[in-house]
Amino acid sequence: MLTIWGRTNSINVQKVLCCCDEIGLPYTQIDAGMAFGINKTDDYLAMNPNGLVPTMSDDGFILWESHAMMRYLCRSYDSDHLITPKDEKTFAKADQWTDWAHTAGWVPMRGLFWGMVRTPPEQRNQAEINASIEGCAKVFALVDQQLSHHAYIAGDAFTFGDIPLALLAHRWFTIGIERPDLPHFQHWYEGIIARPGFARHGGGALS
Numbered sequence: 001m002l003t004i005w006g007r008t009n010s011i012n013v014q015k016v017l018c019c020c021d022e023i024g025l026p027y028t029q030i031d032a033g034m035a036f037g038i039n040k041t042d043d044y045l046a047m048n049p050n051g052l053v054p055t056m057s058d059d060g061f062i063l064w065e066s067h068a069m070m071r072y073l074c075r076s077y078d079s080d081h082l083i084t085p086k087d088e089k090t091f092a093k094a095d096q097w098t099d100w101a102h103t104a105g106w107v108p109m110r111g112l113f114w115g116m117v118r119t120p121p122e123q124r125n126q127a128e129i130n131a132s133i134e135g136c137a138k139v140f141a142l143v144d145q146q147l148s149h150h151a152y153i154a155g156d157a158f159t160f161g162d163i164p165l166a167l168l169a170h171r172w173f174t175i176g177i178e179r180p181d182l183p184h185f186q187h188w189y190e191g192i193i194a195r196p197g198f199a200r201h202g203g204g205a206l207s
């Protein structure tokens with residue numbers, strides 16, 4: 001029995017939920033974090049001493065860090081290889097882009113997301129938001145270039161590596177800003193947002 005703690009508007013929780021939905025894996029989701037609380041309680045901290053979401057229990061096996069959770073779920077449960085490449089090199093490419101979404105993609109997106117979605121208009125710092133837009137445009141240009149050669153980020157098939165990037169893309173294309181034209185990135189995003197497994201938790205309104 002799989003239990004996932006974390007509010008459904010968190011990008012890191014969404015990565016894990018999208019992964020389960022794409023694999024067709026049943027789970028129980030429990031709201032936790034921000035307004036829901038729970039993540040600072042002793043019971044929660046005993047599972048995840050960081051006090052962050054998501055956290056997962058697989059029949060008592062506790063795991064945190066969204067990317068470690070995605071890899072665990074893919075390797076343990078995706079025996080049909082729906083989103084988990086059989087080939088180690090393709091797996092490594094999917095893994096590379098998954099971590100890149102954290103280390104390169106989220107850095108500028110965090111400023112844009114918090115500035116535009118979680119800050120009231122009268123309190124926004126437009127200079128910081130503009131710098132975040134510029135940063136996002138730079139990293140997404142790199143993704144656009146990759147997607148000019150391949151249908152998906154790790155090659156010709158959809159993999160778990162597309163999930164973190166598509167969650168960033170959803171924020172990029174949904175937040176009301178002026179964006180440079182990145183046609184391959186946009187085309188790829190439109191294909192992914194149409195996938196029921198992704199759209200259920202990855203395609204909603206931002207909050």
Ligand SMILES: N[C@@H](CCC(=O)N[C@@H](CS)C(=O)NCC(=O)O)C(=O)O
Pocket residue numbers: 010011012013032033034039051052053054064065066067
């Ligand atoms: N590297 C961690 C980051 C976890 C993280 O920063 N989670 C945020 C939500 S995206 C959080 O717990 N924020 C506090 C809260 O929701 O109360 C992961 O990928 O799981």
